[in-house]
Amino acid sequence: MMEKIQSIWNRFTSSRLCWPLAALFFVLLFNFFFTKDFFTIEMKDGHFYGVTIDVLNRAAPLMLLAIGMTLVIATKGIDISVGSMIAISGAVAASLIGGKLEYVDGVKTLVTLVPMPVAIFTALLVTTLLGMWNGLLISKVGIQPIVATLILLVAGRGIAQLITQGQIITVYYKPFQFIGTGYIFGLPFSLFIVGLVFGITFYAVRKTALGMFIESIGINAVASRFAGINVSKYIFSAYAFSGLCAGLAGLIICSNVSSADGNNAGLFIELDAILAVSLGGNSLDGGRFSLVGSLIGALVIQSITTTIYALGVPPEITLVVKSVVVIVICLLQSANFRKIVFSKWAQKRGIPGEKNAAKL
């Protein structure tokens, strides 16, 4: 009997998505009992409304970041500059679009400085280039990822403020707001962006050899190079891609609040993104990764935030809850912790065999 439970338990815990799913499950379970109308979804004006939809919508930027961050972390790297890149992306887009109210032939019209697609393209180009800068420092110059991206983290907000001249730029141009607040088929538009990016990325890493190469690089970069993998190319690309994701996330955030704030846009979101990846069951030591896990991680973080809002607790308390969640998840992921707890538990039951098994 004991052994059967043990084997089921082992199979469950060894599954990659077990802990992220369990975390999401508990958050949702909590909401099921304690938050009113958490799972209710209504149709209004042809749009779906409800707390869950809201969670998905708000989690969109984080999910995008988490996708990019997953790949970066899988190469045994880290990108702590994504928050700054979000600020830059928003600043570029907002200052290019501008959006002044002007009277053209006596009619109130919104005029953009440059066409919106150009502005969006430029913003994405800028963050991708910044990602490439990170990638260059890391893959070619050989600087530690956390140090290399620290440079942009420090400089990024300065650059963003430089672009906006220290002002908060408001975007009045309506079509731009669609990115963050629009709906297609009754669902938030941002979700389609996430879906698209996820789909392409997932296809690229699982249906081509890209995923295996990235994992291989993350586990042993030297051996990977010896096996003929162009290591620096892939590492470089991972950071460039992370920059692109940050750019997209920046556009969504900027469009959502219709303004670009060089100081506060995406502040500390890099930590959330890393947390999402980690919650998703991905080791920060690189190697094996799961994109789905990271998305679940991002959803867990957003659900917690939303739950706290819904409970009417001051939103700043989110930080405390987040810290507790981080610790709990990390403890559960920590083999040492499981070993200590498990062997104590086994000792109490007096099962000698288990004690030895736990020691492994």
Add this chain to the structure above:
Amino acid sequence: MKKMQLSYKYINLMITVVLFFALFAAGSVLYNGFFSTQVLLNMLIDNAFLIITAIGMTFVLIIGGIDISVGSVIALVCMLSAYLLEIQHLSAIIVIPLMLLMGFLFGLVQGSFIHFFTIQPFIVTLAGMFLARGLCYVISIDTIMITNPFYQFVATYRIPLPFGNFISISVIIALVLVLAALYLSNYTKFGRAVYAIGGNAQSAMLMGLPVGRTKVLVYGLSGFCSALSGVVFSFYMLSGYGLHAMGLEMDAIASAVIGGTPLTGGVGFVTGTLFGVLIQGVIQTLIMFQGTLSSWWTKIAVAFLLCLFIVLQRIVVFRKERTKSIS
């Protein structure tokens, strides 16, 4: 050749010191009134809290870890002292030791998680950062002004120096800590164990060094330094607010790196960190004197320096590897 080999570790430190004086000289040439002892001392006064934090950070970096909770701990100390002093009307004599103890314990707990459960320092201190910041808001969402007479006194008191110069009490605290840290890192078993563990933790353990204890204590030390820095910061700001010392952890890390402490562990200089902070001070002062440049240029300049130093460190390491492969 041998001479150059001897000093490869100190190259960064030397460049930092030279650069500091060069920047100061440049300022003196460009701007009237820049060249004065008081401008120099003001850098210390304005950055005393950063010096204190950065020193704790230096030890953490030497042992091969990282502590990004320091900024939040400072905020929490400010907030909690303000709360205890103003709302609970406790005496400063109780509050200050209590804060230091709290910071130390906070660090110890983080260190224990890192060591005993082998969770990455980045993640543990990330949680610590969220926790401390969040606790600030649990205490109060708004600013609490500190009107405690002792704090007011310390905040405004200026210790006179010859030639009409002055420094604050915080500067004395910071400089004493620098000296203590110098002694700790070079002349105590604990200090050398930190270097050893940063160099190779596995070997350090096999050589019988108390790896776990040292690691946990280093985080405790960093927590203590942050708390001390928080106390100094509350002298400086005379308020508790949840957004205090936002992003200070990055400034502290930047100071250490600019001062020649790489993030790879095993190497680091307390003096270097001091100059790392002062260089940031010089840049701030230069921008202040220049007058038309906005404050965000400081960030860009610091980032530029950071970049420069990191690349430089990389080149030094690269050369070292090269000479090794030849010899």
Add this chain to the structure above:
Amino acid sequence: MDDAYFLLKAKGICKAFPGVKALNNVEFELKPGEIHCLMGENGAGKSTLIKVLTGVDPLDAGDIFLDGKAIAPKSPHHAQQLGISTVYQEVNLCANLSVAENIFIGREPLRFGSIDWKEMNRRSQELLAKLSLGIDVTQPLERYSVAIQQMVAIARALDISAKVLILDEPTSSLDAQEVEKLFGLMRKLKKQGLGIIFVTHFIEQVYAVSDKITILRNGELVGSYETVNLPRVQLIAKMIGKAFDGFESSCKTLKLDILQESRNNFLRVRGLGHKGSIHPFDLDISKGEVLGLVGLLGSGRTEVARTIFGIDKADSGEIAIEGQTVTIQNPADAIQHGLAYCSENRKTEGIIENLSVRENIILALQAKVGWMKYIPKKRQDEISKKYIELLNIKTAGPEQLIKNLSGGNQQKVILARWLLTEPKLLILDEPTRGIDVGAKVEIQKLILSLAETGMSVVFISSELDESVRCSSRMAVLRDRVKIAEISGDEMEEKYIMQTIAGV
């Protein structure tokens, strides 16, 4: 001294890991003033025995006596305090600290509560002088070679009043001179009454230095023998547990066949060099030829391979493959041109430890065809199963993580990885290092049969007899310069050694 007196005595040692009985009722006895070799194939239980003696792993049953007193070491540090010190192959010191600190860290001389650097440096200098090592003790340890680092480690061990010194494969990364120096030191310590346990894979060294040999096999004690009374062939027979098959003769005939065919030039290297690692050299390799690269460690053997394979980008010279000049900037280029390189550092440059056997096998082929053309999963499975069978790789299946395999089997997986790319030239750098005798023979046989199919092989080995057996021609290196080529009748050990030594 009484003959029955033992410095260290282990009785009835048992140690089991789940699924494996690592040590079963093993006895071990060490006299003072004795150099005692511990021999056995991989998995025989050598390292487990050492781990038990030094307190890394607790034992399940049995007793350890040191100087007649029962001891139970709880950790390596505890064992050291009791008098059992270990020096490992990878030096376990802190390279960033000074030599003196490495000797004294954790027990620094204090003066008024703070570290007395002067005293520490003085005492270190004295200690090292006793071992005839006159180096600057204030310099960081990383400045010195591995051999000196090991001696520093020994100095540290001695100063902590070691009675028993365990040397765990200390010679693997030393060159002949350094080994001799280490042996000199060992003999010196032996005279002082120290007991030394010496673990090595090099049979020559066993006979050069040891007094006694204890052989383990599959966790059981085979026996303890006086070194002088145990011929080499018997030692090997006892280690692998069977009589030595007629490997040598079978190789000889194979080699003759190859020689007759090897006339078509495959690779032509002219003036290829890399500053700081290898002086410009010429090299020709024919189809179906096994070219041995011999020389001392650090003579440039590995560097020749690395430069040809594009790991170190050549800064002079050119490479022509089948008459066509090619540019090789990195390993990926080399692979495209039909080269393959099996590194000497299996752990750090070979295996991807958290990937499965399957992924490890297909990695190079996948890299060769590019990331876009993903090899279908089914095909991957077939390939890996085929190679597991072909090379007799012992694994639970293709999905097993490679880190769970033994050294020899990991090596075979790496071989499979390269064979799969169908290379025209396979460079093998110490393919048999650190793996057991049985697997060694298999790999040697494989090399010869590959050459028979027309593949060119560059074979690097520090074991001369192995090189002689496998190669059809040899290039000799000394001090990063290619100094000679040897073929035909000249290929016998004595002449080669003379060439290497430059006599």
